[in-house]
Amino acid sequence: MSQFKDPITLAFSGASGAPYGLRLLEVLVALDYQVFVLISSAARVVLDTESNVKLSGNEAKATEQLSALCKAKEGQIQVFGKDNWFSPVASGSAAPKKMVVCPCSAGSVSAIALGASDNLLERAADVVIKEHGQLILVPRETPFSPIHLENMLKLSQLGVTIMPAAPGFYHQPQSIEDLVDFMVARILDHLNIEHNLAKRWGYGD
Numbered sequence: 001m002s003q004f005k006d007p008i009t010l011a012f013s014g015a016s017g018a019p020y021g022l023r024l025l026e027v028l029v030a031l032d033y034q035v036f037v038l039i040s041s042a043a044r045v046v047l048d049t050e051s052n053v054k055l056s057g058n059e060a061k062a063t064e065q066l067s068a069l070c071k072a073k074e075g076q077i078q079v080f081g082k083d084n085w086f087s088p089v090a091s092g093s094a095a096p097k098k099m100v101v102c103p104c105s106a107g108s109v110s111a112i113a114l115g116a117s118d119n120l121l122e123r124a125a126d127v128v129i130k131e132h133g134q135l136i137l138v139p140r141e142t143p144f145s146p147i148h149l150e151n152m153l154k155l156s157q158l159g160v161t162i163m164p165a166a167p168g169f170y171h172q173p174q175s176i177e178d179l180v181d182f183m184v185a186r187i188l189d190h191l192n193i194e195h196n197l198a199k200r201w202g203y204g205d
C-alpha cells in the first residue's frame, strides 16, 4: 500500500501562470498526496520565464528537481515525459481519477476539447474524461476568443470544470502569493481537499 494519499495528476501547459501550478504542487505534497506531473514543451519555457525553474527534459532529473523544490518524499512526485505512453496516466486502467491542468493554455484547451491525445498531457486528460473522472482546467488567456469560449463550453458540458486563473480581490490580498493562494484554494475546494490557504467568504477570521 502506498504511504501517500491517492495520486492526482497535475499538468503544466504553456499558459502564463506557472506560480499557480508550482504552489498547487507544493500544497498537494505538503498534504501527503502523490502527484504525477506532466509538463508540455511550452510549459518548460514558461516555467523558466516566470519562476526561474529550469526543468530538465529528463524525467528522473525533473522529478528530482521538483521533489527538492517542494520538499517531497521519495516517490511522492513523479514526472512523466510528454511521450511516455507507458506511464499510468496514459491508460484508463491505471490513471488517477483526478487531474488538474494548471495553468492551461488555449492550445491545450483546444486539443483536449478535440480529443487529440497527441502528447501525454492531452492523452491523460482524454483518459480522465472517458473514465468519468474529475478534470479541472485553469485556463489563462485574455481576451477569450469565440474559439476558446466554444471549446470551454463544450468541455464544461462534458463535466470538465473550467476555473480561469482569475483571483478575486475581496480577501484584500497583500502580496502576489495571496493572489496565487486564492486560486490554489479554489482548486483544492473543487478537489474536495481540506486546506487553510484562504479565508472563506462569510466565515470571518
Ligand SMILES: Cc1cc2nc3c(=O)[nH]c(=O)nc-3n(C[C@H](O)[C@H](O)[C@H](O)COP(=O)(O)O)c2cc1C
Residues within 6 Å of the ligand: 012, 013, 014, 015, 016, 017, 040, 041, 042, 043, 045, 046, 049, 104, 105, 106, 107, 108, 109, 140, 141
Ligand atoms: C512566456 C509565455 C507565455 C505564454 N502565455 C500564454 C497564455 O497566457 N495563454 C495561452 O493560451 N498561451 C500562452 N502562451 C503560448 C503557448 O505556450 C503556446 O500556444 C503553446 O503552443 C501551448 O502549448 P501547450 O498547450 O502544449 O503547452 C505563452 C507562451 C510563452 C512562451
